[in-house]
Amino acid sequence: MSQEKQEMGFEKLINLFEQTQTAMQKQAARSVDIALVVRNWLFGWYIVEFENGGAERAELYGKKLIQRLSNELKKLGIRGMSPTNLKQFRLFYEIYKEIGQAVADQSLNIKISKLEIEQALFSQSFPTINKIRQAQPDQSQSASFFHLLLQTLYSRFVLGWTHYVTLLTVKNPEERRFYELEAAENGWGYRELGRQINSALYERLALSRDKKEVKQLSTHGQLVEKASDVIKNPYILEFTGLEERKSYREYDLETALIDKIEHFLLELGKGFLFESRQKRFSFGNRHFYVDLVFYNRLLRCYVVIDLKVGDLKHQDLGQMQMYVNYFDRYVKLEEEKPTIGILLCLSKSDELVELTLPENANIYASEYQLYLPDKEALKKQLEEAQQEWEAQHEA
Numbered sequence: 001m002s003q004e005k006q007e008m009g010f011e012k013l014i015n016l017f018e019q020t021q022t023a024m025q026k027q028a029a030r031s032v033d034i035a036l037v038v039r040n041w042l043f044g045w046y047i048v049e050f051e052n053g054g055a056e057r058a059e060l061y062g063k064k065l066i067q068r069l070s071n072e073l074k075k076l077g078i079r080g081m082s083p084t085n086l087k088q089f090r091l092f093y094e095i096y097k098e099i100g101q102a103v104a105d106q107s108l109n110i111k112i113s114k115l116e117i118e119q120a121l122f123s124q125s126f127p128t129i130n131k132i133r134q135a136q137p138d139q140s141q142s143a144s145f146f147h148l149l150l151q152t153l154y155s156r157f158v159l160g161w162t163h164y165v166t167l168l169t170v171k172n173p174e175e176r177r178f179y180e181l182e183a184a185e186n187g188w189g190y191r192e193l194g195r196q197i198n199s200a201l202y203e204r205l206a207l208s209r210d211k212k213e214v215k216q217l218s219t220h221g222q223l224v225e226k227a228s229d230v231i232k233n234p235y236i237l238e239f240t241g242l243e244e245r246k247s248y249r250e251y252d253l254e255t256a257l258i259d260k261i262e263h264f265l266l267e268l269g270k271g272f273l274f275e276s277r278q279k280r281f282s283f284g285n286r287h288f289y290v291d292l293v294f295y296n297r298l299l300r301c302y303v304v305i306d307l308k309v310g311d312l313k314h315q316d317l318g319q320m321q322m323y324v325n326y327f328d329r330y331v332k333l334e335e336e337k338p339t340i341g342i343l344l345c346l347s348k349s350d351e352l353v354e355l356t357l358p359e360n361a362n363i364y365a366s367e368y369q370l371y372l373p374d375k376e377a378l379k380k381q382l383e384e385a386q387q388e389w390e391a392q393h394e395a
Contacts, residue, residue: 033160038153040161044093045100047086091168095176099156103149159183162190166197174218175202181221192266199236199267203378208233211386224270224298227340227362232269234367235344239263244370250307254278254291257307271298279304281326290323301337302327308345312365316343317356320363344368 051065066083073081093100157164163183170176179202183193205222206214208231216223224230240256242248257264258277265272272294279290292305304323308316320341327339341363348365357363 034154034157036161037157037159037164038150040089040164041093041096041099041153041157043086044089044091045097047090048093048097088165088168092164095168095173096156099152100149103152160190163188163193166190166194170197174215177218178202178221181218185221186266186270195239196266198372198375199238200373200375200378201232203375203382204232204234204236204373206382207378207385211390214386222270224296227299227301227338228364230269230271230296230299230303230340231342231364231366232267234369234373235267236371236373237264237267237368238371239267240370242370248309250291250309253307253309257292268294271296272303273297275302281330288323288326296340299337299340300335302332302339303342304339305342305344308343310346312343312345312348312352314352314356316345317353317363317365321357321361324361324363338362340364342366 047065047069066086070081070083070086159167159180163180167176167180170179179193179197182188182196182201188196202217206217208228209217222229237253237257239260240253242253242256254277261274265274273296275293275295277292279293281288281290290304291307294303294305295301296303304320304327306316306320306323320343324339324341332339339362341361343363343365345365345367348367353365
């Protein structure tokens with residue numbers, strides 16, 4: 001074997017070490033994050049159980065419990081035990097307390113309220129995490145329960161603590177579960193999770209679905225199986241930095257989206273890959289330009305987007321129909337699905353869109369906003385849509 005080949009083999013060995021080290025560091029960091037989440041759930045559980053300990057305890061501690069607990073924990077050198085954080089732990093447990101009850105139902109009918117929580121809080125005989133992990137089924141019911149509880153908690157929580165603090169702001173359980181699923185699947189950081197919540201992603205997706213499909217959002221997240229699954233109305237483009245009341249051209253909007261392409265891909269949703277801007281195609285001596293071209297790997301089709309900074313006109317719909325026809329006839333492969341056309345505009349008339357486009361057109365007109373939406377208005381709109389859907393199916 002030549003020295004050059006030996007050196008190449010050695011470089012591969014070094015690369016393998018480096019990749020493994022990086023992967024293990026990420027895994028270790030994630031393990032620490034999940035351990036913190038589990039700890040905070042347990043802390044919240046302790047607080048709730050102690051508060052529910054009876055009238056005498058409530059009279060003795062009352063509203064001062066959290067402050068007194070904070071003071072004592074700080075003396076022990078446990079960081080991050082401010083009254084605000086302790087209240088978050090309590091809320092976190094209350095929101096996810098069904099986990100503990102589910103484990104109790106599996107553990108020889110041991111009820112959470114029957115467990116010796118005072119032992120957990122005040123006694124040195126309470127098993128440490130290591131002892132709990134090593135607990136055998138023939139040991140005490142309490143240790144056996146905690147062993148199963150920890151296993152369940154570690155497998156249930158998949159995000160970091162900051163993510164869950166962000167999720168605590170979402171009151172609707174189904175909406176909260178949707179964001180939890182999407183954050184885990186898409187690898188959202190807590191800032192992106194916050195943005196998706198503030199942009200009312202759940203409401204915008206739910207508005208285009210019937211009651212059954214809305215339920216699926218909280219159990220499976222956003223499923224992308226057909227063209228309409230990737231459409232939102234409106235699209236929220238506040239990240240562009242463009243001012244709504246300031247005059248700007250379509251070129252300005254396009255440039256802002258390209259400059260923030262990572263943000264725009266997140267807003268578009270699952271499976272989108274960027275291909276080109278101002279994609280040119282020609283007929284004879286006439287040239288046409290598609291503003292933005294994407295490919296969706298989940299649907300296996302092209303998605304062409306045209307930008308309009310004003311009201312949508314019927315000529316815009318006709319032009320998009322030509323773009324879609326061109327891609328279907330000359331660009332897409334035989335095994336790929338039909339091209340999707342999306343017109344992003346400031347305002348549109350649904351009646352105009354319906355009248356202009358053929359019934360089976362794979363073209364969608366959606367409005368965009370340069371500011372975060374009014375979540376309460378969208379929630380009300382969603383409730384009205386669901387009531388209308390139920391009335392139609394009852395009739």
